Amino acid sequence: MISTLEVIKADILTTVQDIPGRNGLRKYGIPTSGALDTHHAELANWLVGNPMDSPLLEITLGNAEFRFTKETVIGVTGGVAPIYVGDRPVQPNRNINIKPGEFLRIERLTKGARIYLSVAGDWKLRKELGSYSTYRTAELGGLNGRELKTGDRIEVDISGVEFTERTTPEELIPHYSHHQKIRVMAGPEWKWLTDKEQEKILELRFGISSTSNRMGLRLKNKMALSIQDSEFSSVPVVPGIVQLPPGGNPIVLMHDAQSVGGYPRILKVADADLWRLGQVWQGNEISFSLIDRRDALELFDYYRELRAFYLT
Amino acid sequence: MTSRSLQIEQKEWQLTPLGERALVLEPIAEEPGLSVIHKICFLIEQSDLDGLMDVVPTYKCIALLFKEPITDTGSITAKLSEVFEHAGDYIPRNDLIRVPVCYELGLDWDSMESQTGLKKEKIIQIHSGTTYTLAMMGFIPGFLYLEGLDKKIICPRKSEPRTKVPAGSVGIGGDQTGVYSLESPGGWQIIGRTPLSFFNKDQDPPVSVSLGDRIRFEPISEEEFGKMESGGNS
Structure with missing residues (x-):
């Protein structure tokens, strides 16, 4: 029927x-x-x-x-x-x-x-x-x-x-707050940033630009940057990668994003937290908290087991 | 987790995690060249690596995407080493694909001329006089990144990307030239359009060209472009 x-x-x-x-x-x-x-x-x-x-x-x-x-x-x-x-x-x-x-x-x-x-x-x-x-x-x-x-x-x-x-x-059921702390790992080009720049990125609260879409969440809060992308050729990217274009406004790649990209990949949002960014919009703020890859894998398992436990 | 190294044809490569579910395979010392990258992609795709979903080549490295988070890079490294050790013959692709281009439909001739210091006719002559290699695809479905652009016509990307680049646009972005198979936003300098489409979702695979194919552009008039486009060329 x-x-x-x-x-x-x-x-x-x-x-x-x-x-x-x-x-x-x-x-x-x-x-x-x-x-x-x-x-x-x-x-x-x-x-x-x-x-x-x-x-x-x-x-x-x-x-x-x-x-x-x-x-x-x-x-x-x-x-x-x-x-x-x-x-x-x-x-x-x-x-x-x-x-x-x-x-x-x-x-x-x-x-x-x-x-x-x-x-x-x-x-x-x-x-x-x-x-x-x-x-x-x-x-x-x-x-x-x-x-x-x-x-x-x-x-x-x-x-x-x-x-x-x-x-x-x-x-x-998650709690929605105006400001979300998103757990991230260092990306391949994280080390290109100076200690000061790294610190600043982890301290800043980023706004969400109105040009955000299913390809990427465009963040607002310009970084003054020392890195330039002049010689950087296109490299592989995956959903959750945070790119830092020369303008200094980071972009978090989402599920409709491309497979290769030409900007430094400074961070990678933990898969365990990536879904939360699907609920972020203009007027919200996010900040990043740095974890290592082992923590990210543990978080992934933790949430998977949590869902498996309740959704039987 | 740190990188693991492995040997591929007497050269040192390393395998480094990119997030939880991807690994990037890249050479430690010298740049491998496109044919090596394409060969490695081919061999990995032929292997039966557990849970491997995607193999994505770029100019200098290869990404391997897995279904599940990767906890044991060591065993994947070992498995890959085995794959390369027992690799059979690989015959690089060598197809020559002729791509008609109407350079009259270019949108950025002013900036191309001022950035290169060359006249449009000369740029067309150089661009269509070179044989390119399909290095990779990406950015949007069926976007062809071509290697081999003559240094004389290198031109930086536009400072403000267009919100809409027409399907079939042929562009120059830095030292690369490429083809937009679909309408999309884009920052490359557009120097022409081809009536051909390289992306067809109803075909398997959906893209009609392969990595390593050689590509040559052939100038056509607006009239020819119109005829070929309405002729439903694919």
């Missing part, structure tokens, strides 16, 4: 994403893509009993509205916003049984930057180059490789789906 998700309103950027993203194609310049806040994307799929690699919607800043043609089980996680089913306010972080024709309305986010909407069942979308994730530059994945618009429809096969109540464990 098919329930059709109808997009009533999608606002600035709503796309289909999944979690593994697109792998094995970086040598062609094809980025990983996928949900930026992997933590909440996983929670959303868990809430509705979908496999972790199922497609779901990533809704930037909220302000979106949807309707389903059949009784459907959905999950909403991520940033904080008032959510309504019809006129009835509903809580995020638990699965919701929505009746045919009822409107799901997600208002503008008051905290965080992205909301994830999962729908129980099998989405009738085609993987492209191994993933459902939308990558607009190459018109890949999602719905015709683009962002969702009013009037778009996505069919979901809901055969066998049953509603049994699920709530996100408290332990897995």
Whole structure:
């Protein structure tokens, strides 16, 4: 049985994403893509009993509205916003049984930057180059490789789906604060900076530029720099790398970022913290705290075990 | 965790972590040259290294991306050493690909002329008179980085990148020349456009050229460009 998700309103950027993203194609310049806040994307799929690699919607800043043609089980996680089913306010972080024709309305986010909407069942979308994730530059994945618009429809096969109540464990719901401390490792070119510059980068609170997007989080707080990139040729980069262009405003590469880059790679955000940057927006501030690689690996394991423990 | 060293064809290389899930393989002393980089990529891709997802070449090094965090670099180093020890023959690619370019559709001729001190006609003659090697792809899908630009037409990137560079644009960025397969932002000096597209998501692989291919640009008129573009060339 098919329930059709109808997009009533999608606002600035709503796309289909999944979690593994697109792998094995970086040598062609094809980025990983996928949900930026992997933590909440996983929670959303868990809430509705979908496999972790199922497609779901990533809704930037909220302000979106949807309707389903059949009784459907959905999950909403991520940033904080008032959510309504019809006129009835509903809580995020638990699965919701929505009746045919009822409107799901997600208002503008008051905290965080992205909301994830999962729908129980099998989405009738085609993987492209191994993933459902939308990558607009190459018109890949999602719905015709683009962002969702009013009037778009996505069919979901809901055969066998049953509603049994699920709530996100408290332990897995993050606290959103205006200022986030992000754990980072030294990048390959970290040692190019003077001790003073290193100290300053770890002390500064960086603002978020309005030009930030799924490729990169552009940070504001100019560094006066001694390093120049004159002889620097393009080198491999991965999501989480912090680049320092000559202008002195760092860029954190996110999931739609390129596979090679021409700026010094001063830091690498720990994978355990990278998802948090998916919830950062203009008006927020971040600062970096330096850890070593062994700590980063331990953090990764710690969070993986924590999720495995609660999400059974 | 620090670097591990290994020998590849009597040369010293090192393997250094890049974050939790990637390793960078780079030569310790001298620069290896593109053909060596491409050969190593080929051999690693042919091997069955556990959990390896991506092998990404650049001019001077190679990134290996794994599915899971890497806790044991030692065993990967050992495995790689074995791969190179028992490497079979590798025949470098040598295809010559002719790429038609309409230089009239260049956008940055003024800055090209003032930066190089050469007239447009001379720059075209030099640019289309050289055979380039496909060094790597990246930045955007199917962006071709080509090695071999004549020193006389080196030109720095634009100080303010364009927010939109048309698909097919041929540009110069420093000592490299390259092709934008898709419309995207970009900071290279645009000297022409090709009606060819090297990226097709419905093909496997999605990019129709391979590392090491040789590329030559052939000047065409605007009229020819129009015909080839509407002819659906790919």
